[in-house]
Amino acid sequence: MASTVPVVRSLEAIYPPDALASQTSRWNKLLTKFEAAYGTNAEFVSRSPGRVNIIGEHIDYSLYSVLPMAIEADALLAVSTGLAPTQDGTFKIKIANVQESKFPSREFDIPYDAVDIDPTVHEWTNYFKAGLRGALELLRKKHGDGFRPKSMQILMDGTVPAGGGLSSSAAFVSASALAVLIANGEKEVDKTALTELAIVSERAVGVNSGGMDQSASVLSERGSALFVTFSPRLAARPVQFPPTNPELTFLIAQSFVTADKVVTAPIHYNLRVVECSLAAAYLNAVLNPPGTELPADASPLGISLHGFHETYFALQERNGAARKPVTDQLAELVALTTKTLDKPQGYTREEIAQVLGVTVDELHARFTQRIPVRAERFKLHQRALHVFSEALRVLQFMALLEEGQAKQQQNGNGETTTTDASAKDTSEYNARLGALLNETQASCRDAYECSCPEIDVLCDLARAAGSYGSRLTGAGWGGCSVHLVPADRVDAVKAAWEREYYSKLDLTEEQKAAAVVWAVLGTGYGLSIN
Numbered sequence: 001m002a003s004t005v006p007v008v009r010s011l012e013a014i015y016p017p018d019a020l021a022s023q024t025s026r027w028n029k030l031l032t033k034f035e036a037a038y039g040t041n042a043e044f045v046s047r048s049p050g051r052v053n054i055i056g057e058h059i060d061y062s063l064y065s066v067l068p069m070a071i072e073a074d075a076l077l078a079v080s081t082g083l084a085p086t087q088d089g090t091f092k093i094k095i096a097n098v099q100e101s102k103f104p105s106r107e108f109d110i111p112y113d114a115v116d117i118d119p120t121v122h123e124w125t126n127y128f129k130a131g132l133r134g135a136l137e138l139l140r141k142k143h144g145d146g147f148r149p150k151s152m153q154i155l156m157d158g159t160v161p162a163g164g165g166l167s168s169s170a171a172f173v174s175a176s177a178l179a180v181l182i183a184n185g186e187k188e189v190d191k192t193a194l195t196e197l198a199i200v201s202e203r204a205v206g207v208n209s210g211g212m213d214q215s216a217s218v219l220s221e222r223g224s225a226l227f228v229t230f231s232p233r234l235a236a237r238p239v240q241f242p243p244t245n246p247e248l249t250f251l252i253a254q255s256f257v258t259a260d261k262v263v264t265a266p267i268h269y270n271l272r273v274v275e276c277s278l279a280a281a282y283l284n285a286v287l288n289p290p291g292t293e294l295p296a297d298a299s300p301l302g303i304s305l306h307g308f309h310e311t312y313f314a315l316q317e318r319n320g321a322a323r324k325p326v327t328d329q330l331a332e333l334v335a336l337t338t339k340t341l342d343k344p345q346g347y348t349r350e351e352i353a354q355v356l357g358v359t360v361d362e363l364h365a366r367f368t369q370r371i372p373v374r375a376e377r378f379k380l381h382q383r384a385l386h387v388f389s390e391a392l393r394v395l396q397f398m399a400l401l402e403e404g405q406a407k408q409q410q411n412g413n414g415e416t417t418t419t420d421a422s423a424k425d426t427s428e429y430n431a432r433l434g435a436l437l438n439e440t441q442a443s444c445r446d447a448y449e450c451s452c453p454e455i456d457v458l459c460d461l462a463r464a465a466g467s468y469g470s471r472l473t474g475a476g477w478g479g480c481s482v483h484l485v486p487a488d489r490v491d492a493v494k495a496a497w498e499r500e501y502y503s504k505l506d507l508t509e510e511q512k513a514a515a516v517v518w519a520v521l522g523t524g525y526g527l528s529i530n
């Protein structure tokens with residue numbers, strides 16, 4: 001995998017052939033508008049795509065592996081650096097958006113050493129500032145405290161729907177961090193360093209997310225999905241889907257329920273992050289020998305269910321137990337969770353503090369001070385159950401893809417045969433892939449409580465019309481859903497949604513056009529600079 005961000009001179013290297021004409025005109029418009037707004041040409045454009053997550057939902061911040069893929073929709077930032085120097089000790093950022101009415105232009109004078117972000121204010125430029133802050137930290141480490149950031153003029157064009165589960169935020173943060181690095185003279189930007197920087201930076205906006213989105217945005221390669229692992233360190237490898245007959249496609253369907261993750265964080269996303277770390281601490285206290293400390297890791301609160309998992313089996317092995325395959329370990333953890341965390345009604349602060357042997361104040365200092373949440377009870381049973389079972393499903397999904405590839409090689413390279421027997425074979429295979437996606441949806445709905453009735457309806461409609469597997473994608477509570485649909489059922493699925501769902505909403509023409517996106521299996525595009 002190329003380790004530095006590629007410099008792309010032609011849009012053919014980024015977009016699929018059928019999108020070239022419209023993308024070329026979009027880029028040209030962006031550059032023309034840039035000149036009109038700032039009276040100078042853009043020096044470069046940084047690009048970072050959105051993503052759809054295929055499987056592995058809400059487990060990245062527990063440091064379990066996930067399988068997303070980059071999509072065509074992206075964030076573009078056209079940039080120039082030719083601004084006159086500002087008053088002492090500050091640099092200037094002028095930032096505008098092609099959708100001026102939704103995202104008004106801003107101008108900031110920023111002190112060299114402090115990028116101020118207020119996560120309590122819902123402000124589109126916070127995402128730019130998050131990338132800026134992270135990039136400046138990296139530059140300061142490299143050049144020392146005397147480093148003087150360049151002033152920048154920026155025009156943004158984003159096509160990833162906001163609040164839609166396709167990761168508009170990570171695309172924006174990653175593209176921003178890249179833009180700042182390039183503007184400040186970096187020639188070779190290391191992809192992994194950029195990803196790590198974007199992961200940590202985005203948390204400044206108020207959502208304590210994992211690293212899936214930034215990884216998918218920066219590390220994806222054209223033509224493949226991406227298997228991302230977070231422990232012991234961030235690593236990713238491209239994944240191909242075997243050809244099947246009928247051919248499989250991923251349909252992405254909007255629910256048009258906008259989930260504003262920053263606003264709902266204390267009762268939704270951030271609460272889940274806290275619950276997962278609390279579950280790790282609780283399981284550690286009950287199942288590991290007294291005094292066992294979980295290792296500090298890269299998860300938002302520094303201890304994770306994955307950390308508990310590793311520690312638990314390492315201790316067993318030290319006591320002479322045989323090493324078990326990870327899939328067996330995860331199955332065992334599902335059983336242990338059911339037995340150990342046996343209160344489906346949830347746990348109060350007092351109950352958890354008592355088991356951990358700390359006071360409620362100490363519990364607060366360790367878990368909920370930095371990530372404020374609103375809850376009387378923490379649903380440790382359901383959350384841990386989801387995380388362990390979902391981590392297992394990701395591995396089962398990967399094993400199925402490998403099985404499919406092995407079969408393809410046996411049958412002679414890449415040819416899909418069309419005999420009745422092989423068609424039956426692949427439809428059974430497709431159904432097994434789809435079943436895992438359906439199980440993910442059930443777990444997200446029932447155990448993790450991150451679906452919503454509208455997404456459930458879209459999934460039911462799709463399955464009834466021929467989808468093998470349907471589920472929410474991204475954080476949930478609204479946003480997008482993803483569906484594994486054989487090519488010959490795509491029209492039927494779309495018609496069902498139109499008839500039973502979209503026609504009942506009051507949608508604009510623009511929304512109607514964007515309601516369903518067809519992501520051809522395995523299409524993915526990396527980050528690039530013009």
Ligand code: NG1
Binds near residue numbers: 059164165202211261
């Ligand atoms: P979305 O909702 O697409 O932004 C979020 C997190 C991911 C991951 C998923 C759930 C951010 C930036 N990303 O994705 O890290 O946890 O939810 O799997 O918040």
Ligand code: MG
Binds near residue numbers: 168
């Ligand atoms: Mg997001």
